[in-house]
Amino acid sequence: xxxxxxxxxxxxxxPLTARGGTVAQWIVTVAVAGAGxxxxxxxxxxxxxxxxxxxxxxxxxxxxxxxxxxxxxxxTWPDSPFRTGWAALAVVAAAGLIAAADSGSSYLFAFFLVxxxxxxxxxxxxxxxxxxxxxxxxxxxxxxxxxxxxxxxxLLGLSTGAAVLAGMAGRSRAQATRAxxxxxxxxGKAARAEARTAVLAERTRIARDVHDVLAHSLxxxxxQLELVDxxxxxxxxxxxxxxxxxxxxxxxxxxxxxxxxxxxLREDSxxxxxxxxxxxxSSGHRDALTIEGEAxxxxxxxxxxxxxxxxxALTNAARHAPGSAVTVRLECTDATAILTVLNGPPTxxxxxxxxxxxxxxxxxxxxxxxxxxxxxxxxxxxxxxxxWRVRAEVPR
Numbered sequence: 001x002x003x004x005x006x007x008x009x010x011x012x013x014x015p016l017t018a019r020g021g022t023v024a025q026w027i028v029t030v031a032v033a034g035a036g037x038x039x040x041x042x043x044x045x046x047x048x049x050x051x052x053x054x055x056x057x058x059x060x061x062x063x064x065x066x067x068x069x070x071x072x073x074x075x076t077w078p079d080s081p082f083r084t085g086w087a088a089l090a091v092v093a094a095a096g097l098i099a100a101a102d103s104g105s106s107y108l109f110a111f112f113l114v115x116x117x118x119x120x121x122x123x124x125x126x127x128x129x130x131x132x133x134x135x136x137x138x139x140x141x142x143x144x145x146x147x148x149x150x151x152x153x154x155l156l157g158l159s160t161g162a163a164v165l166a167g168m169a170g171r172s173r174a175q176a177t178r179a180x181x182x183x184x185x186x187x188g189k190a191a192r193a194e195a196r197t198a199v200l201a202e203r204t205r206i207a208r209d210v211h212d213v214l215a216h217s218l219x220x221x222x223x224q225l226e227l228v229d230x231x232x233x234x235x236x237x238x239x240x241x242x243x244x245x246x247x248x249x250x251x252x253x254x255x256x257x258x259x260x261x262x263x264x265l266r267e268d269s270x271x272x273x274x275x276x277x278x279x280x281x282s283s284g285h286r287d288a289l290t291i292e293g294e295a296x297x298x299x300x301x302x303x304x305x306x307x308x309x310x311x312x313a314l315t316n317a318a319r320h321a322p323g324s325a326v327t328v329r330l331e332c333t334d335a336t337a338i339l340t341v342l343n344g345p346p347t348x349x350x351x352x353x354x355x356x357x358x359x360x361x362x363x364x365x366x367x368x369x370x371x372x373x374x375x376x377x378x379x380x381x382x383x384x385x386x387x388w389r390v391r392a393e394v395p396r
Contacts, residue, residue, distance in 0.1 A: 025067055032108050033060050040097075040104030048100060055097040059109040062090045066116050084125050087117055091129055095136035098157075099143050110137050110160040118167020119174075126164050134161030208362060221250045253318070256282060271295065272303045272337075276310055276328060283314050285326045293332035302394055305370045306339045309363050313341035313390040323347035324387060336372075338393045342379065345386035363392070370394040 036056055042049040043056070094110040114133050118126050138157025145153035224247035231240045273295050280288045298306075310328060317326050324344040331338040360376055367374040372394030379387045 028112075029063055029067060032063060032105075032112060035105045035108065036060075040101045040106050042102060052097065052100050055093055055100055056106075058090075058093045059097055059106075059113075062093070062116075063109060063112055066112070070120065084121070084129070087121070087125075087129055088132060091117075091133045091136060094133065095140045098137055099140035102144060107137065107141070107156060107160065111163045114160055114163040115167040115170075118164035118169075119171045120167075123168065126168060130161035130164035134158045208366070211362075218254075221247050221254070224250065253315075272298055272306060273330065275303070275307055276330065279307070279310060279314065280326070280328060283318065283326070285314075285328075288325075288327050290327065290329045291332075292330070295330060295332045295337070298337060298396060302337060302370060302396060305366050305372075305394060306337065306392060308366055309339060309374070309390065309392045310341055312360075312363050313343075316390075317341070317343035317388065321346040321387060322349070327384075332396075335395060336393055337396055338391065340392075341390045342384050343387045344384050363390070367392050367394060 036059075037043075040052060040056060043052050044050075090113055091110070094106075094113050097106045097109060110133055114130050117129050121129065134157060136157075137160045138154045141153035141157040142150050224243045227243040228240055228247070231243065273289070273291060276289055280286070314326065317324060321343045324346050326341065326343045329338075329340040329342070331340075363376075364374055372392060374390070374392045376390050377388070379385055379389050
């Protein structure tokens with residue numbers, strides 16, 4: 001079903017046959033019929049006069065068809081085998097009016113009929129009917145012309161077929177206009193579909209980010225609270241206080257993670273370098289960021305994706321390697337941005353709060369959506385031996 005805007009544009013732009021008769025068409029139709037009434041003779045009693053009246057009425061009816069849009073005709077009419085036959089009979093009626101009338105503007109009906117045929121028929125049948133009109137009208141005009149006027153009459157009769165060219169030109173313009181409007185409507189639909197896809201993709205990204213925060217925090221908080229419930233009956237206050245303290249720590253960590261997530265979701269967020277610096281300082285890792293190359297202004301999606309990778313890597317480091325040193329390295333070239341997060345081995349007891357197991361999966365999905373690649377794994381040699389490395393490389 002066409003869009004309302006496109007339909008209004010089509011109604012305003014498509015001429016002649018695509019819509020109902022315009023004011024100009026009504027004026028022309030009434031003018032031709034009025035000129036016929038005023039000039040065509042004989043009209044009245046008598047066999048010839050009655051014949052002229054009948055043929056005049058038929059031609060007026062055919063002329064009025066110009067005011068009827070093709071869409072209003074039966075759907076089977078354009079492919080009907082009788083359509084060309086009816087058009088041929090209309091041509092015969094136009095030529096018959098010329099032959100039956102002794103004077104007047106009867107030839108005008110032939111011109112407008114052939115123009116109508118050109119606008120509504122395919123090229124081959126339109127040309128055939130135009131030739132038929134030229135031959136019949138030339139013969140009809142010769143019948144009533146004086147000997148010295150027959151050459152001019154013949155030329156006038158043959159010229160009726162030329163009106164088919166005007167009709168064909170109007171049809172081509174109407175088809176081109178309809179095609180342009182349909183193309184514009186299709187482009188509009190494609191743009192709207194692309195916008196909807198972008199919205200859905202953004203919703204998916206936000207849902208993934210929020211899930212990362214909630215899944216990593218609420219699961220641990222729930223476990224600690226369940227442990228508190230289990231310990232209430234035992235009366236072990238020390239363990240209850242310890243579990244309650246861990247739950248509070250998780251709440252504080254979750255709030256910090258939520259702030260990072262909201263920050264990275266904003267399109268007007270800080271640059272990647274400033275955001276990484278703030279993130280590391282809030283995690284207690286000062287002067288841990290190293291920059292190589294010119295970061296400049298990265299696309300929003302790249303900045304958000306790398307921030308979420310850094311956030312996830314820092315969360316894992318705090319959970320699985322508490323007390324370890326963390327370093328972050330950002331390497332920027334003209335084509336890529338590479339973020340490496342390296343943490344050493346733990347120096348404090350590892351937290352007993354389990355993760356959701358989806359952190360690494362989420363990082364891989366996020367980097368894959370950016371067209372990049374990510375590698376994670378333990379460090380087996382060098383200064384960070386015994387620690388963990390996360391390396392994400394994405395195109396700029």
